[in-house]
Amino acid sequence: MLLAAAEAALRAGSLLQExxxxxxxxxxxxxxxxxxxxxxxAEELILEILHHKSPGTKILSEESLATYDAxxxxxxxxxxxxxxxxxxxHNFPWFAVSIALYAEGSSQVGVIYNxxxxxxxxxxxxxxxxxxxxPIRVSEISLLQNALVATGFPYDVRKxxxxxxxxxxxxLTHSQGVRRPGAAALDLAYLACARLDAFWEVGLKxxxxxxGYLLVEEAGGTLSxxxxxxxxxFIPELLASNALLHEExxxxxxxxxxxxx
Ligand code: IPD
Ligand code: CA
Ligand code: CA
Numbered sequence: 001m002l003l004a005a006a007e008a009a010l011r012a013g014s015l016l017q018e019x020x021x022x023x024x025x026x027x028x029x030x031x032x033x034x035x036x037x038x039x040x041x042a043e044e045l046i047l048e049i050l051h052h053k054s055p056g057t058k059i060l061s062e063e064s065l066a067t068y069d070a071x072x073x074x075x076x077x078x079x080x081x082x083x084x085x086x087x088x089x090h091n092f093p094w095f096a097v098s099i100a101l102y103a104e105g106s107s108q109v110g111v112i113y114n115x116x117x118x119x120x121x122x123x124x125x126x127x128x129x130x131x132x133x134x135p136i137r138v139s140e141i142s143l144l145q146n147a148l149v150a151t152g153f154p155y156d157v158r159k160x161x162x163x164x165x166x167x168x169x170x171x172l173t174h175s176q177g178v179r180r181p182g183a184a185a186l187d188l189a190y191l192a193c194a195r196l197d198a199f200w201e202v203g204l205k206x207x208x209x210x211x212g213y214l215l216v217e218e219a220g221g222t223l224s225x226x227x228x229x230x231x232x233x234f235i236p237e238l239l240a241s242n243a244l245l246h247e248e249x250x251x252x253x254x255x256x257x258x259x260x261x
Contacts, residue, residue: 002124004053005077005099005111011049012042012081012097013115016088020116026089033155034089036082039063042097043081050077050099057101062207071234075103078233080207083112084183098185100210100233107233110211112189121189121215129218131193138221138242139194144171144252147197147245150179150187154203163256167200170252188212191240192219198241198249200226202258206233213240222246226257235259 019038027035043063050059058072059065061079077099082088084095093116101109112121121136123129129136141147149171157164172178179196181187184204190196192215201208210233213223222243223231228250231238237259241249 001054001101002109002111002122004050005101005109006120006122007053008046008049009097009099009111009113010120012046013113015045016042016082016095016097017115020088020091020093024089030155032086034085035063036085036089038088039082039085043079046079046081046097046099050079060206062205068206068234071105071232072102075101078102078107078206078210080185083185083208087182092182094181094186095183096185096189098207098211100214102206102210102233107210107214110214112185112211112215114186114189119189121192123192123211123215123218125214125218127218129192129215131189136193136219138192138216138219139197140244141197141242142244144174144198144245144248145176147175148177148179149175149198149200150181150190150196151199152180152182152184152187152201152204154201156203160202164202167253167256171200171249174248174252184208185212188216188240191221191242192216194242198239198245200239200249200253202238203236204233204238205236209233209238213238216240224250225259226250226253227259228254229259
């Protein structure tokens, strides 16, 4: 399954890189939520490869197979064919493919590929996390004032900008810096390999986090809701850190939690 996911991510990543150099066809799913020809082409290729490599396994995928309502009770591929669509549409070279195999209440395999930097992040449950051919670990920064933290903004940001800006202000004024790179899968992959020390976002979908959260856990990090309750890619509230920063961050963010306590 890891090899199938990696092959699909690498081939879709090459396709995205090729399409990145050409003019884009952009359609609006909502005012600021876009889909391009590349999202659709990468998805088609990934689904074809996964159907071929693991016939019969269900697929949840952002653009064409996006219906879900509960935590799945049978194995399912969870696919984001292009994470960072807004970046892609603006020719900002920061995006990735994310593929996870989810079964028995947790991701079993997670693969994230950044085709511009040619970086392939992989993890398997209890098997560790890797960047290309090297094992990765989260950072050892233990104070938030020394930490570089990432976040992202959901597409309904205009409806809840007060709490999103309040969280941003809180973390910005307690950390060394905050980044908003624009691809949640890469935010998690960067946390897993110690280039970031923590990440939070509200409103993520399963395909944004299903591969990245396994990378973070397998690299020694921790994920939860803002209150510290257990994380799942099926709940729309994510706090991830190198574990050492988790207590400080939950203390700051718990008042913004909308997850069940
Ligand atoms: C988005 C990106 C972005 C995050 C949004 C996601 P998409 O995914 O991961 O960083 O802030 O919440 O929806 O739409 O580019 O696949
Ligand atoms: Ca996404
Ligand atoms: Ca996407």
